[in-house]
Amino acid sequence: MKFSADSLLQIINDILDFSKVEVGKMDLEQEPFNLRETLGLALKLLAVRAHEKGLELAYRVAPDVPDTLRGDAGRLRQIIVNLAGNALKFTERGEVVVQVEMESFSPQVRLKFAISDTGIGIVKAHQARIFDAFTQADGSTTRKFGGTGLGLTISSRLVELMGGRIWVESELEKGTTFYFTAAFKCQQTVAEVQDSLFAVAFLNSLPVLVVDDNATFRKILGEMLDALGMTPTLADSGPRRSGRSKRPPFLTRAFRWYWLTPTCPKWTDSHWLPN
Numbered sequence: 001m002k003f004s005a006d007s008l009l010q011i012i013n014d015i016l017d018f019s020k021v022e023v024g025k026m027d028l029e030q031e032p033f034n035l036r037e038t039l040g041l042a043l044k045l046l047a048v049r050a051h052e053k054g055l056e057l058a059y060r061v062a063p064d065v066p067d068t069l070r071g072d073a074g075r076l077r078q079i080i081v082n083l084a085g086n087a088l089k090f091t092e093r094g095e096v097v098v099q100v101e102m103e104s105f106s107p108q109v110r111l112k113f114a115i116s117d118t119g120i121g122i123v124k125a126h127q128a129r130i131f132d133a134f135t136q137a138d139g140s141t142t143r144k145f146g147g148t149g150l151g152l153t154i155s156s157r158l159v160e161l162m163g164g165r166i167w168v169e170s171e172l173e174k175g176t177t178f179y180f181t182a183a184f185k186c187q188q189t190v191a192e193v194q195d196s197l198f199a200v201a202f203l204n205s206l207p208v209l210v211v212d213d214n215a216t217f218r219k220i221l222g223e224m225l226d227a228l229g230m231t232p233t234l235a236d237s238g239p240r241r242s243g244r245s246k247r248p249p250f251l252t253r254a255f256r257w258y259w260l261t262p263t264c265p266k267w268t269d270s271h272w273l274p275n
């Protein structure tokens with residue numbers, strides 16, 4: 001019952017948004033916001049769905065992307081939730097990853113977002129049509145997956161209002177990546193952004209071991225630690241039970257910090273690590 005009420009409310013909101021955009025009455029806010037926080041919030045809304053389907057959900061913001069921007073955080077979150085929500089809906093196994101990179105800094109900060117999944121994919125012939133209102137790639141998917149076919153239409157209009165564009169690359173049975181660009185005013189200068197990267201000087205060259213069986217998470221964590229000036233070593237698993245007698249090569253150095261994923265199935269012998 002709660003689910004039907006939520007779905008109905010979602011459809012009504014979508015139709016209202018769609019009408020607003022169509023009559024040119026959608027105005028975007030220009031308020032300061034924190035980009036990483038906004039993305040974190042958007043993905044938090046989707047984390048339960050990802051968990052229920054057994055999918056990995058991750059996001060990565062390139063280190064040179066400034067944090068404090070000015071624009072419409074609510075509408076940006078709506079685009080991300082639409083695209084990442086689609087990615088989860090049309091993926092049965094694997095992962096959904098949201099990535100943000102810098103395109104250009106001046107006169108405004110232009111960011112490039114990529115939302116990729118390892119799902120069913122979209123045939124070439126349908127790729128151009130899916131941004132049209134009420135259009136779904138395949139009539140039969142409507143019954144299987146639900147929805148009204150407005151999510152992408154609204155998202156693409158919002159992207160336009162943010163001075164960007166949206167496009168898709170997809171391979172059937174392999175997965176889909178939606179890209180969009182958007183421009184924001186920046187609250188910081190280039191120098192301030194760079195300074196904030198080096199603000200945590202005490203972490204400089206600190207050796208840290210990252211053990212995670214998910215390659216995407218490993219890459220994201222490695223990059224974040226790199227950006228903080230630390231020296232990460234990445235490993236996909238801890239020592240196996242069979243290798244008890246032999247210390248794995250990555251454990252021959254002294255690490256000051258460890259990142260161990262609690263769910264890493266192969267991490268069986270954490271006793272190798274000093275306390």
Ligand SMILES: Nc1ncnc2c1ncn2[C@@H]1O[C@H](COP(=O)(O)OP(=O)(O)OP(=O)(O)O)[C@@H](O)[C@H]1O
Binds near residue numbers: 117119122130138151
């Ligand atoms: N990540 C994806 N993988 C595969 N197909 C996708 C993906 N994203 C969108 N599509 C296709 O594009 C269609 C349109 O997407 P859109 O978000 O506009 O509508 P919807 O998700 O079907 O419904 P709504 O968003 O209104 O609930 C989808 O029905 C689906 O066929």
Ligand SMILES: [Mg+2]
Binds near residue numbers: 082085086147151
């Ligand atoms: Mg949708």
